[in-house]
Amino acid sequence: MFDRFARVLFRLPLDRALDYRIAPDMEPEIGSRVQVKLNNREEIGIVCEMTDTAESDRVLDIEAVLDPLPVVTKDQIELADRLADYYICGPGEGLFKMFPSPPVSFQTTSSRNFKIPDIEAAPAPSPRHTLNQEQSAIYQEIKKNHKAGRMHLLHGITGSGKTEVYIHLMRDALLEGRGALLLVPEIALTVQMIQRLQEVFGSAIALLHSGLPAKERFLNYLSVIQKKRRLVVGTRSAIFAPVDALKYIIIDEEHDSSYRENSAPRYDARLLARWIANSRDAMIIAGSATPRLESRRACQTHPELFHYHSISGRAAGSLPQVQVLQAPTNQNPISGQLITEIEKNLKNGQQTILLLNRRGYQPFIYCDNCASTIKCPRCSVTLHFHKPDILLCHYCAYNARNDGTCPQCGGKTKATGTGVQRLEEFLASRFLDARIERVDTDTSKGGKNLQDSLHRFFRKELDILMGTQMIAKGLDAPDVTLVGVLQADQGLMLSDYRAQERTFSLLMQVAGRAGRGQFQGRVIIEALNPEHSVIHMAAAQDYARFYDAELRLRSATNYPPFCRLLRFLIRSPDQEYAEQKIDELAELLESTLASESDALEILGPAPAPIERIHDQYRMHILVKTRSYERIRPALRAMLESFRPGLRKGHLEFEPDPQDVV
Ligand SMILES: [Zn+2]
Ligand SMILES: [Zn+2]
CATH class of the missing domain: 3.40.50.300 (P-loop containing nucleotide triphosphate hydrolases)
Structure with missing residues (x-):
C-alpha cells in the first residue's frame, strides 16, 4: 500500500506547509486540524493539501486528527495564501485567524456526526418596511449592476436609511439561494440594527463576534460552513466566514478603524472583502456618513468599479x-x-x-519642583490619574499608587485636566x-x-x-x-x-x-x-x-491615497540594538529599492512618535511607493534574509498602516 501524506500549515511564520504521513486508519480531510510534532514540540496544524509523495524523506506521522469535520474550506486556504503574499507572513498565520477556536468538547469528540442544533425554520423573510423613493432607486441600481468585485458606496448621514437597503439586498440573496455577509464595527453598539435584522430574518442569521460564548460562536460558525445558514452578521473577523454562494458583502460604517486587525498579520477586512468579492462573484456594499478618503476617491478615479450613491434624506428627524x-x-x-x-x-x-x-480622572500629573510631567517608567508617555488613587499608563497598563509625590525629586505633584x-x-x-x-x-x-x-x-x-x-x-x-x-x-x-x-x-x-x-x-x-x-x-x-x-x-504632502505607505518597525528592549538594526534595514532597503523606479521615498530611520512602549524601544522606516505590488517580491526576499539575524528584537512590517504612532 502506498503512503499518503498531508501538507500541514501552522500558526507560525513559515512560508510553506510541511508534510506529514497519514496512518492507514486515519481520515483527515482538507481543512481538518491535526496534532503533530514540529521541532520536538506538539503543535496543532491544518491540513491544506493531500499528496502521494512527500517533499523530504524524513516525514513524521500525524498523531491525531482533532476535528471530525473540516474547520476551514478550500476557499479559505486559498485566501490564506493570498494574505500571506500581501502581508508578507506565513499562510498558516492568516489561516488560524479565519475560524473561532473550537470549544473543548468539539476537540475531544471522536464521533463523526458532531451535529449543530437544528435551526428553526426561518420565517419567510419579509422586509416589512417599504423603501422610499431614494432608497429604492439605489437598490434598483445595485441590482441592475451586478458584477464580481464591484463596490457600491452608500454615502449617507446616520439615519438616512441604509439599513433598509441592506435588508432588501440580503433578502434577495436569500431568495435566490445565495448568501450575504454584513460587517459592523462593534456588535454591542449595533443592537438596534441586529434586532431589526432578526425581526426580518429570524434564526437564519449567524452572529459571529467575540462577545459570544465560545461554544455558541463556534456552533454559529459551523452552521455557516455546513451551509445551514447563508446570512452572517459579525465584526472584523467575520469577513472570513465561509458563506456559501456569497452574493453581497455589506460593510457598514466602512470608515471605522476596527476593520483593521491589531495583531500580525494586520489584515484589513475591507481589502479582503475586495479579494473575496472578485473571486466569488460577489459585490461590496459599503455604507458611511464619512467614507474614507480612498473609498470616496476610488469612485471618482475608477467609476466603472466603484459606484457612488448619495443618500441625502434623513428617514426620520432633521439635521441638528x-x-x-x-x-x-x-x-x-x-x-x-x-x-x-x-x-x-x-x-x-x-x-x-x-x-x-x-x-x-485627570490626564496630566506634573511636579512644580522639578518642572516635569510624571511618565510611565516603561513607555515614553505620561501617566494618567484614575480614581480612586491610581496612576495608569494607557499603553502598557503599568500602574502605581498615586501618593502625590514626584518619583524624580520627591516634590509634591499636582493633577490637571479633565x-x-x-x-x-x-x-x-x-x-x-x-x-x-x-x-x-x-x-x-x-x-x-x-x-x-x-x-x-x-x-x-x-x-x-x-x-x-x-x-x-x-x-x-x-x-x-x-x-x-x-x-x-x-x-x-x-x-x-x-x-x-x-x-x-x-x-x-x-x-x-x-x-x-x-x-x-x-x-x-x-x-x-x-x-x-x-x-x-x-x-x-x-x-x-x-x-x-x-x-x-x-x-x-504625498500621502495616501496618492501613494502607498509601507511601515517597517523594529522593537527591542535594547535601544542601541534597535538603532543598529534599523540602520542595517535602511541600508538593505536602499539597495533593494534602488533599481525600482516605483519606490518614491524612504523616510527615516527614526524613532517612532512613541519611542518606547512596554520597555521596547521602537524605531521605524516609512516607504512611500506608487506600486506595492511591483516591489513586494523584492521586499519579501529582503525580509526573509533579514529576519533570522534579528535575535534581540522584533520586526513588524505593515503595508497601508492604520496609523504611524
Ligand atoms: Zn519633581
Ligand atoms: Zn507604559
Whole structure:
C-alpha cells in the first residue's frame, strides 16, 4: 500500500506547509486540524493539501486528527495564501485567524456526526418596511449592476436609511439561494440594527463576534460552513466566514478603524472583502456618513468599479443645529452654556449624550519642583490619574499608587485636566437628580456591561449617557436632543497623517446622534482652538468640503491615497540594538529599492512618535511607493534574509498602516 501524506500549515511564520504521513486508519480531510510534532514540540496544524509523495524523506506521522469535520474550506486556504503574499507572513498565520477556536468538547469528540442544533425554520423573510423613493432607486441600481468585485458606496448621514437597503439586498440573496455577509464595527453598539435584522430574518442569521460564548460562536460558525445558514452578521473577523454562494458583502460604517486587525498579520477586512468579492462573484456594499478618503476617491478615479450613491434624506428627524464654543480654560470641565443646555434638557425630560475622548480622572500629573510631567517608567508617555488613587499608563497598563509625590525629586505633584471620570463626578454634583451613566473601556472592564447601559438608555432609564468614543458609533436613540463634544480638537494634536480625517469623522458621527426623533437636535462642540478648519467643517456637516481640502493636503504632502505607505518597525528592549538594526534595514532597503523606479521615498530611520512602549524601544522606516505590488517580491526576499539575524528584537512590517504612532 502506498503512503499518503498531508501538507500541514501552522500558526507560525513559515512560508510553506510541511508534510506529514497519514496512518492507514486515519481520515483527515482538507481543512481538518491535526496534532503533530514540529521541532520536538506538539503543535496543532491544518491540513491544506493531500499528496502521494512527500517533499523530504524524513516525514513524521500525524498523531491525531482533532476535528471530525473540516474547520476551514478550500476557499479559505486559498485566501490564506493570498494574505500571506500581501502581508508578507506565513499562510498558516492568516489561516488560524479565519475560524473561532473550537470549544473543548468539539476537540475531544471522536464521533463523526458532531451535529449543530437544528435551526428553526426561518420565517419567510419579509422586509416589512417599504423603501422610499431614494432608497429604492439605489437598490434598483445595485441590482441592475451586478458584477464580481464591484463596490457600491452608500454615502449617507446616520439615519438616512441604509439599513433598509441592506435588508432588501440580503433578502434577495436569500431568495435566490445565495448568501450575504454584513460587517459592523462593534456588535454591542449595533443592537438596534441586529434586532431589526432578526425581526426580518429570524434564526437564519449567524452572529459571529467575540462577545459570544465560545461554544455558541463556534456552533454559529459551523452552521455557516455546513451551509445551514447563508446570512452572517459579525465584526472584523467575520469577513472570513465561509458563506456559501456569497452574493453581497455589506460593510457598514466602512470608515471605522476596527476593520483593521491589531495583531500580525494586520489584515484589513475591507481589502479582503475586495479579494473575496472578485473571486466569488460577489459585490461590496459599503455604507458611511464619512467614507474614507480612498473609498470616496476610488469612485471618482475608477467609476466603472466603484459606484457612488448619495443618500441625502434623513428617514426620520432633521439635521441638528451645531454650535462651536471655546473650551473653558479654567479648571471647569465644561462651559457654562453647555451646562445651561443640559439643564434645559433635563427639565424637558429629553436625553443628552456627552463625548469626552479621554479615559480616567485627570490626564496630566506634573511636579512644580522639578518642572516635569510624571511618565510611565516603561513607555515614553505620561501617566494618567484614575480614581480612586491610581496612576495608569494607557499603553502598557503599568500602574502605581498615586501618593502625590514626584518619583524624580520627591516634590509634591499636582493633577490637571479633565477625563471622563472627573466629568462624571462634576455632572453628578451639578445635576443631583439626573440619572447619569458613563461608558468607556474602564467601565466595561469593571464588569459593567456596555449593552446593558445602552439598553437602559434606550428605555429612557437614563438622562445622560457620557463616555469615550464608544458612544459615537451607531447609537440610534430618538429622544436624544442634545449632544456635547468636549475637547473636540485633542485628536488633531497627534502626529499622524490621518489625525484630521479621524477627528472629522468622529465629530460627524457623534453629531449625527442628536435629533433623530420628532424634536430638533442641538450639538455643542467645545474646542481649545474653535477656529480650526476641521472643527468648522465637521460643525457644518460638510463632508464635500472636508474631502476636497484633505485631498489637496494629502496630494501636496504625498500621502495616501496618492501613494502607498509601507511601515517597517523594529522593537527591542535594547535601544542601541534597535538603532543598529534599523540602520542595517535602511541600508538593505536602499539597495533593494534602488533599481525600482516605483519606490518614491524612504523616510527615516527614526524613532517612532512613541519611542518606547512596554520597555521596547521602537524605531521605524516609512516607504512611500506608487506600486506595492511591483516591489513586494523584492521586499519579501529582503525580509526573509533579514529576519533570522534579528535575535534581540522584533520586526513588524505593515503595508497601508492604520496609523504611524
Ligand atoms: Zn519633581
Ligand atoms: Zn507604559
